[in-house]
Amino acid sequence: MEQLQNLPFSSIVDALEYQAQIRPEKIAILYPDPNQASREYASLTYRQYNNVVNNLANKISKYLPWSSSDESITCGLLAVGGIEYLLSQYALLKLPNVIMFPISARNSQATVEHLLEVTKTALLLTTTQYLPMIKIIQQQQQFQSLKVIFLDKDEFIIEDLLKNKDIECPTTSDIITLRKNKDKEFNRVIVILHSSGSTSHPKPIRLTNRYFLGTLALYLSINKDFWHEDDVILVWAALFHLLAFNITVRAVVKGCTFALPLCVTFPPKPDELLRNIQVKNDITVLVTVPSLLEQLIRELLSEKNTNIGLKPLEKLKFVMYGGAGCPDELCRTLVDNGVVLISAYGATETGMILVTNIKPYNKKWKFMQLSDLRKTFLRIETPQNAQNPNEKIIVHLPNDPFLAENVSNSSDGCYTTGDIFLEDPPNSGQYVIVGRQDDTLVHITGEKTNPLPMENIIRQSPLIKQVAIIGHNQFCTAALIQLNVEEASNYDFDEIKEKIWDIIEQANKDAPSHSRLVRQLVKILPMNKTLPVTHKGNLIRQRVNQEYSILISTIYDQFLNKKYQEQQKNETIHKKEQLKWTKETIKKYLEEKLKLIMENINDSSRSIFDFGVNSLQVVELRN
Structure with a gap:
């Protein structure tokens, strides 16, 4: 691709090193400041970001198994998220022949075992939160050689690494010598992401530098105003999924600022979402999964926040959602109040396919268009047994350079996501998602079942x-x-x-x-x-x-909704119910219902999310 050949770098980490030289004092990362109870942002410049990543990469390199110069090593990353997660991702990318493999923190133990085995993961970066699972896994014969690093112990504690952010830390000479053959570097597999499980277990999807660097070109070919150097992009999505990680790459390539969610632990709670969108750090763009956007809107429009309304979102350049569909009623509320709402559609196998144009913006948030760069590598077809001739599927040809490596689900080597689109009006090039060809359920969280x-x-x-x-x-x-x-x-x-x-x-x-x-x-x-x-x-x-x-x-x-609302209305009954919940009854509930190991909870002031409780369990607990 000509657009890639014109770039001054040929890999994600080349881009980071380039920005550290060209704009060393530009803010690269905003992250929750633990000294301010994660209520305010701390920052890293591009120079500091590169220093910390290099320092961490050097520490990790000591634990890598030996391999020949042309043999890749898969390194897994299993944790909830945060600045330590992001730095670990980029540190792994810095290491020669290493393939960085983020594993969803929501996976069951059986799924984690499956993924470690099929990817031949040699080194796993995790936290002590997962220690009980790791102990069981390492007892099995096939994982006897698996090495494990705990990111919240010893030399890997993030607070200590950040203290040395201003100390220049060059990477090892082996790492620097890689960047000679530009085409080879573009086409090198550097990341594995996994699907949500179209079969009984998720499957690994192998991604190259070309895949990530090409995404920005797709956006800019639709509208050059999508991403700017002065943007501050706030992302509410998990870093082990494509949506969030891809934005980190886009920020580095463009030289703008990436903002992590302002929360103690992911996912953010409604009050944290509200505080995050009001923080005074010149956020220009919000990219989010629909479920968190929905929580934010409920909070903004609640009686206690009538003085705020949707003003924090109206001032943004745009709000983009992806990973799942967003409820129509919520979207109408936003666009009717002057919010520029953008829908982006893609898949891990394909990268970004369709997106709503930001200029001119006509409030048709669900309607998206293809990039001209991609049209020659696609076929638009009417699916068999379609009830409407304007229903379409997008078929990716085997030579599509934006695809992941070796993905195909048809005998001719082509790939389709399984989604059905409606082109409306006909021949307009404007598409809206209307359903799926298969059984996959896509939740508003962006997760798939x-x-x-x-x-x-x-x-x-x-x-x-x-x-x-x-x-x-x-x-x-x-x-x-x-x-x-x-x-x-x-x-x-x-x-x-x-x-x-x-x-x-x-x-x-x-x-x-x-x-x-x-x-x-x-x-x-x-x-x-x-x-x-x-x-x-x-x-x-x-x-x-x-x-x-x-x-x-x-x-x-x-x-x-209803049970919680009833509890709030009937305050007397609510208070009586509260009296039943003592320290012991809460402990018993967490042990029985949420399967938590209470010996691991030695600090009751910490967020319940720190111990692996998910949003669904919290709703259950609230009810």
Whole structure:
């Protein structure tokens, strides 16, 4: 690609070194200041950023296993996030022949084991939060040689590394000698990201420097005003996913500022989101997953914040969401109040495909367009059995230079994401997502759930004739259960509920944490109701969503909103309920319901998120 050949660097870390020389005193990173209880930002200039990354890279290099000059080493990274995570990502990128592999902190132990094995991970960077899991993993024969570094211990403690940010720290000579063959460096695999699990386990996706450096060119070919050197880009997304990490690269390539979420631990709480968007650090752009944007809007429009309204978002150049669909009602509220809302669409396998143009902005936030740079490497087709001739799928040709390495899901070597688009008006080049060809559920958090493995386990119960796990464009999964009437007639309803919950717990065991079912979102259908299936017995997921749309809306609303609202209204009952929660009852609840090991919680002032509790469990706890 000509655009890449014109760059003064050929890799992500070359770009960082370039910016450290060209604009050494420009702020590169804003991160939560632990000395201010993470309520204000501390910063690193490009020179300091490069120094700390080089220092950390040198420390990590001592633990790498020996390898020949042409043999790559996969180094995993398993942690929640924050400045130490970002610095570790870039430190691994600095090391020769190392492939940096961020692993989702939401994965189950079985999934982590699978990913470590299939990627042949030799070194794992993690934190002591994961020590119980790591001990079990290392006892297994296939992981006997796995080396582990704890980022919150010894020489890797981030506070100590940051103290030395002004000390020049060159990397080892081996690292510097790599940058000679530009084409080779562009095409070198440097990162593995994993899918959310289109089969029973996630699959690793191998990405090159070319993949990351080319993304900026795609945006700028649509509109040169997308990203500027003076931008301060705030990102609310996990660094182990493409959305956030790709923005870190974009910031380094452009020489602008990347801002981490202003929170104690990821994900931010609603009050932290509100504080973050009001912080006085000249934020110009917000990039977020829809679930956090939704929490922010609720907070901004609540009665206690009527004096604020949407003003903090109106002043931004734009707000971009990605990773999942965003509720229409929320989006209309934003654009009707003067917020420039942008939708970006892509996948880990493909990189960015479609994006809303920022100028001229016509408030059609859902409608996106292709970059001219990409059009020659794609086919736009009408899918088989399409009910509307304007429904389209995007087929990536094998020579698409923006694709990940060796991705194909068709016999001709092409790749499709499985999403269906509507071109409206016809031949306009403006596309909106209308559905999927497969069964994948995309949550508003940006996480994905493959419902099939869980459904297969649940159907093993003789009490259950059919089950539909739902959750597309929702915060989390839910399940609709169709009973086997003949078998169910042998039990009373309480027994049925307990037996069904037993099988659901089995399904939850190996599922990613964001995919797991909670009791309140398991709905047993009346005996006279059935779930729609094909003549072969396969679930017709779209018809399930259509036929049970009111029921689905009701169970989600009751779980996410109504119970909490009722608690707030009935303050007397609420106070009586509070009295039941002593230190011991809270401890018992966390042990039984959230499966926390209480001996590890030695500081009750810390955030519950520090101990692996996720947002779904917090909603359950609140209720």
